[in-house]
Amino acid sequence: MTRTILMASAALACLAGTGFADTSDKRIALSNNYAGNSWRQAMLESWAKVTGQAVTDGVVAAADAFTTAENQATEQAAQIQNMILQGYDAIVVNAASPTALNGAIKEACDAGIIVVSFDGIVDEPCAWRVAVDFEAMGKSQLDYLKTAMPDGGALLEIRGLAGVFVDDAISAGIHAGVEENPNFTIAGSVHGDWAQDVAQKAVAGILPSLPEIAAVVTQGGDGYGAAQAFAAAGRPTPIIIMGNRQDELKWWKEQKDANGYTTMSVSIAPGVSTLAFWVAQQILDGKDVPKDLTVPFLRIDQDTLEANLETTPEGGVANVEYSQEDAIQVIEAAK
Amino acid sequence: MKALNRPWAWSFLAAGLVWLATIWVTKGAASGGLTEAALTFAAFSVLVGIGQMFVITLGPGNIDLSVPATMTLAGTLALKLMDGAEGMVIPGLLATLGVGIAVGLANYALIKALRIPPIIATLSMSFIIQSIAIWSNRGIRIKPPESLASFTTSSTLTVPNVALVALAVSIAAWVLLNRSVYGRQVAAIGQSLPAARMAGVPVDGVRLATYVLCATLAALAGFLLSCFSGGAALNMGNEYLLMSIAVVVIGGSAVAGGDSNVPGIWGAGLFMFLIVSMLNTYQFQAGYRLILTGLIIIAVILLASGRKGGRP
Numbered sequence: 001m002t003r004t005i006l007m008a009s010a011a012l013a014c015l016a017g018t019g020f021a022d023t024s025d026k027r028i029a030l031s032n033n034y035a036g037n038s039w040r041q042a043m044l045e046s047w048a049k050v051t052g053q054a055v056t057d058g059v060v061a062a063a064d065a066f067t068t069a070e071n072q073a074t075e076q077a078a079q080i081q082n083m084i085l086q087g088y089d090a091i092v093v094n095a096a097s098p099t100a101l102n103g104a105i106k107e108a109c110d111a112g113i114i115v116v117s118f119d120g121i122v123d124e125p126c127a128w129r130v131a132v133d134f135e136a137m138g139k140s141q142l143d144y145l146k147t148a149m150p151d152g153g154a155l156l157e158i159r160g161l162a163g164v165f166v167d168d169a170i171s172a173g174i175h176a177g178v179e180e181n182p183n184f185t186i187a188g189s190v191h192g193d194w195a196q197d198v199a200q201k202a203v204a205g206i207l208p209s210l211p212e213i214a215a216v217v218t219q220g221g222d223g224y225g226a227a228q229a230f231a232a233a234g235r236p237t238p239i240i241i242m243g244n245r246q247d248e249l250k251w252w253k254e255q256k257d258a259n260g261y262t263t264m265s266v267s268i269a270p271g272v273s274t275l276a277f278w279v280a281q282q283i284l285d286g287k288d289v290p291k292d293l294t295v296p297f298l299r300i301d302q303d304t305l306e307a308n309l310e311t312t313p314e315g316g317v318a319n320v321e322y323s324q325e326d327a328i329q330v331i332e333a334a335k
Numbered sequence: 336m337k338a339l340n341r342p343w344a345w346s347f348l349a350a351g352l353v354w355l356a357t358i359w360v361t362k363g364a365a366s367g368g369l370t371e372a373a374l375t376f377a378a379f380s381v382l383v384g385i386g387q388m389f390v391i392t393l394g395p396g397n398i399d400l401s402v403p404a405t406m407t408l409a410g411t412l413a414l415k416l417m418d419g420a421e422g423m424v425i426p427g428l429l430a431t432l433g434v435g436i437a438v439g440l441a442n443y444a445l446i447k448a449l450r451i452p453p454i455i456a457t458l459s460m461s462f463i464i465q466s467i468a469i470w471s472n473r474g475i476r477i478k479p480p481e482s483l484a485s486f487t488t489s490s491t492l493t494v495p496n497v498a499l500v501a502l503a504v505s506i507a508a509w510v511l512l513n514r515s516v517y518g519r520q521v522a523a524i525g526q527s528l529p530a531a532r533m534a535g536v537p538v539d540g541v542r543l544a545t546y547v548l549c550a551t552l553a554a555l556a557g558f559l560l561s562c563f564s565g566g567a568a569l570n571m572g573n574e575y576l577l578m579s580i581a582v583v584v585i586g587g588s589a590v591a592g593g594d595s596n597v598p599g600i601w602g603a604g605l606f607m608f609l610i611v612s613m614l615n616t617y618q619f620q621a622g623y624r625l626i627l628t629g630l631i632i633i634a635v636i637l638l639a640s641g642r643k644g645g646r647p
Contacts, residue, residue, distance in 0.1 A: 207368065314476075
């Protein structure tokens with residue numbers, strides 16, 4: 001009896017969400033290359049939360065997450081081959097390398113499996129890419145500064161880890177923005193490795209040789225360290241663009257309450273894994289989805305600071321989880 | 336040229352030249368700020384460097400790779416214990432020293448009781464320590480008490496307070512190394528362990544004390560660093576592993592042990608900070624910057640070891 005009611009309600013749920021029924025027997029796997037920082041931890045949590053609900057609702061049959069231990073392409077390629085053997089219908093992948101997994105990805109495509117890569121994307125043409133426009137993210141910082149300080153000024157650029165393509169892309173966006181706004185000049189540039197303490201040390205080292213700095217352009221995970229370095233040098237605090245980390249938002253809130261400090265914060269929400277999940281679900285559902293999709297940034301401004309700080313866990317990163325409707329919107333926008 | 340016969344002279348010479356080259360660009364305007372920043376960050380390198388120096392002096396094979404993890408654990412536990420409360424400063428400091436002593440004892444227990452080489456023992460110990468740090472607080476940033484935060488970030492008579500702490504530790508270390516029985520015993524073990532044993536040096540006691548000393552100084556450095564930068568982070572010790580070894584070598588101490596000096600660690604600590612500042616100030620690309628850093632370090636070590644003439 002209970003069983004019949006359960007099945008009836010499941011059937012109702014399927015009816016309510018149109019198009020759900022087609023993927024209810026499909027199984028999706030997440031292949032993840034790394035879990036060792038707060039961003040990745042939040043990414044996995046979002047996946048578990050959203051896909052767990054989707055499985056309960058009968059949208060898909062399974063959505064299992066697998067993380068490799070060593071962050072190595074060979075290990076991840078073997079993991080993907082296992083997923084092919086296990087008969088998953090779609091594989092969502094955050095890749096250790098844009099090229100080194102291509103062989104395994106091609107095998108999956110040839111076996112009729114849908115492959116959706118996100119964040120760490122792959123360039124094998126048969127896979128879908130949910131990519132971040134890091135260049136636009138860098139440029140958006142200058143767009144903000146242009147309105148915040150129309151007179152311009154000297155900028156200090158804090159870059160990420162040298163040799164990683166994300167660092168080059170964000171920096172290229174920042175430099176393109178500076179070129180468009182000749183009021184601004186980049187007075188100095190250091191590498192902060194996306195870590196607060198490294199950024200603090202690097203900024204402290206170059207600060208004495210710099211003129212007055214109007215603003216600091218960053219890549220995320222380095223804003224708090226920069227603020228500490230300015231304070232230690234006894235310099236006035238410039239506008240420091242933040243990167244959605246909880247310690248950065250907390251510092252911003254304290255400054256805002258104390259002296260009306262204004263800035264903005266931009267980064268990618270770890271919940272992008274759930275967007276990739278829904279994209280895979282839409283493809284399995286037979287929807288026509290372009291191969292290249294772009295993830296929206298998560299931007300926090302003066303008036304949304306409190307709300308975001310409240311929902312961000314201590315030591316974590318500001319996050320949003322995506323719904324099926326969000327995925328459909330992103331797909332429509334790419335067409 | 337007689338001064339250059341001192342093994343530590345080259346590191347100071349290198350630091351001075353790099354300082355001048357940096358000031359040159361800014362036409363002297365930055366000299367005060369740059370010196371202050373260099374003294375501050377050199378202080379952390381000096382604290383971990385002195386501990387590592389004593390360990391390296393013990394002779395071939397002796398090294399402590401658990402320095403970064405010890406720094407992280409001490410900073411994490413102490414700040415969590417203090418939780419920003421002024422009254423808890425002394426307990427926080429005691430917890431720091433406790434972490435150092437415990438890590439040192441555990442390191443030597445692995446080396447002695449299980450006969451594991453120090454490089455493996457301290458490396459595996461560092462995984463355990465790092466895991467305890469992650470488990471104890473999940474990397475949540477807790478602010479230090481206001482008095483500690485302002486002490487570590489301010490200066491007395493234009494000298495940063497952390498540099499004064501490091502200077503006091505350095506003087507004590509110099510006396511310990513050059514004027515105490517313990518220091519002579521450390522050097523004797525480094526020059527020849529069998530000979531030291533024959534001469535009646537309590538080899539195990541001295542080695543145990545040295546590993547405890549190294550871990551305690553690393554814990555102190557971690558404590559000060561986390562107060563200085565407004566909270567402990569899980570990756571805050573990372574760069575101090577290579578740094579602690581580099582300042583010993585650049586400072587003119589013998590890598591093979593048995594012959595060390597304290598002043599060189601200061602020269603090397605200042606040099607390691609200033610070289611990055613100089614290349615940043617000259618706006619070198621990251622790739623060239625790393626290559627130049629490597630080349631300059633090799634050059635300084637070659638010059639510093641060239642003084643020995645015929646000795647290998």
